[in-house]
Amino acid sequence: MSTANSLIYPLPCKHDYGIGIVGAGGIVNYAHLPAYRKAGLNIIGICDINENAVRNSAQKWEIPFSTTDYRELLKRNDIQIIDIAIPNEGRVDIVKEAVAAGKHILIQKPFAHQIEQAEEMVRSASEHGVRLAVNQNARFAPFYRKAKEIIDSGILGELYLMTHEMRINQDEALAGTWFAKVPNFLLVDYEIHHLDLMRFWSGSTPERVYTSGTRMPGQHIQSDMTVLTTMEFASGLRASLITVDTLQSNQAFWSFTVEGTKGSLYGRISHDYTVFELDYYTKDNPGQWTRVTPPGRWFVDAFYGSMFELMNAIQENREPSISGRDNLETLRLLHSMIRSTEKKMIVSVE
Ligand SMILES: NC(=O)c1ccc[n+]([C@@H]2O[C@H](COP(=O)([O-])OP(=O)(O)OC[C@H]3O[C@@H](n4cnc5c(N)ncnc54)[C@H](O)[C@@H]3O)[C@@H](O)[C@H]2O)c1
Structure with a gap:
């Protein structure tokens, strides 16, 4: 029904x-x-x-x-x-x-x-x-999509910094599964959501990237489960990602910030969704912070979001916003990040 x-x-x-x-x-x-x-x-x-x-x-x-x-x-x-x-x-x-x-x-x-x-x-x-x-369903997760709407409305002005941080722990749960055998598991399987978000929010792909990973002593999964990334965009925009997948405390969370020439946006979501905050400030409305709590959750609303986008694209005879062609850029960025970890240096995205 x-x-x-x-x-x-x-x-x-x-x-x-x-x-x-x-x-x-x-x-x-x-x-x-x-x-x-x-x-x-x-x-x-x-x-x-x-x-x-x-x-x-x-x-x-x-x-x-x-x-x-x-x-x-x-x-x-x-x-x-x-x-x-x-x-x-x-x-x-x-x-x-x-x-x-x-x-x-x-x-x-x-x-x-x-x-x-x-x-x-x-x-x-x-x-x-x-x-x-x-x-690439993070693009349809309600809080990330609301952030995109706020950015696109122009009230934050020109973007110069975006950050994303995630601290969770899948280390024990995934040990022994096929996921654990994927080389660069965290980057390939999870960080891909966040690097794609940086493309989604900014509407562009960074020119250069530096990624460094590390392992928590005693972690179960073979590849690095902590990664830090700095992205440089042609416009001068910079982005920073911190992802920890071996968190030992009981306070898992996602958070993100966006700074623009006219304002700021800060988001924070606890892993169990009991805390959910998306606040923004714009010079268009001085002295006032606005809190928005968009309805819905990543699981499961984002998943019909992606399917609806495909259905709309079919009937409107256009490429989906999450097309395979667009995703080639996301994969190029991912592979540049992997190259950066291997070379231990900043690399061009190509
Ligand atoms: N947020 C998200 O969008 C999200 C979350 C979790 C997983 N994923 C992705 O979804 C994919 C599947 O992940 P999962 O967690 O469901 O894995 P899973 O191991 O739980 O399930 C994969 C299933 O595919 C089946 N399978 C393998 N090869 C097949 C083939 N050739 N034909 C038919 N069935 C085949 C397996 O038997 C298994 O039942 C992965 O790419 C993963 O990265 C996305």
């Missing part, structure tokens, strides 16, 4: 596209499917190579068709969108076959581990005239 009234993003005019999901793992069960059910979307089928996972998900979410072979989804005429949420391996083949079958694509971040793979998928979607969107 649709609960359209409680949605924080308007339903696309046409929203009955048949959706086929590839992957029945964690994120699909705790974010994609609850979000799509909340929005009343038309989920036709689900696939996972793990028979139990796909059976359980289909049962729990009352999905009419389930399979262990994604090609079974591609054969169906009642599916127009393939939503991919699996690890990196196998993505290119699925995307190339899906777009050849005329399906539009929503694919989880990180789009691809290699830029060449991402370029191949973008090229293939373009050749077959279908839309390819990357589920």
Whole structure:
């Protein structure tokens, strides 16, 4: 049943596209499917190579068709969108076959581990005239999106500094999973949200970047779980990211600041959302701070946000704002950051 009234993003005019999901793992069960059910979307089928996972998900979410072979989804005429949420391996083949079958694509971040793979998928979607969107869903997290709206309204003036800080702990929870084996796990899998946000908020990609990582003594995951980054933009704008994923205190949080020539914006969210503050000041309204608390949460509202953006792009015959092509820039920035950690020096983003 649709609960359209409680949605924080308007339903696309046409929203009955048949959706086929590839992957029945964690994120699909705790974010994609609850979000799509909340929005009343038309989920036709689900696939996972793990028979139990796909059976359980289909049962729990009352999905009419389930399979262990994604090609079974591609054969169906009642599916127009393939939503991919699996690890990196196998993505290119699925995307190339899906777009050849005329399906539009929503694919989880990180789009691809290699830029060449991402370029191949973008090229293939373009050749077959279908839309390819990357589920870079932090852009639809209500507090980050509200910050973007405030920035774009111009009341902060010209931006010269943005900061983002996250302190959480996934070190023990992810040890032993496939995530732990991803080289540069924290940068590739999580920091990609934050570096993409810097692109989203500023509307540009930095020219140079310096990233330095470290490990907490005794941490479980092999790669650095603390990373610091400085970004330099051509306009003079600077950005700074601090990400700690081995936090030992019980006060996990995200915070961010934006400084402009006319004002400031400060945001802070506690991990359990019991604290949620977004305050801004503008010289247009001197002497007064304004607090906004946008409705909705990252989990799960951002997840129908990404899907709605793809649906709107399809019917408006335009590229999604989170297109694969746009995401190539995010991947270039990510790989420049990785290069910076390896060379231990500031590098050009290329
Ligand atoms: N905020 C977010 O957007 C967010 C959060 C968590 C995870 N993710 C991303 O989502 C993706 C999946 O993460 P997860 O946490 O669900 O992982 P997971 O390990 O819980 O689930 C992945 C599922 O994919 C299945 N799978 C693997 N290869 C397959 C194939 N070729 N065909 C069909 N099924 C296949 C596995 O059997 C498994 O059930 C990753 O890219 C991850 O980075 C995004």
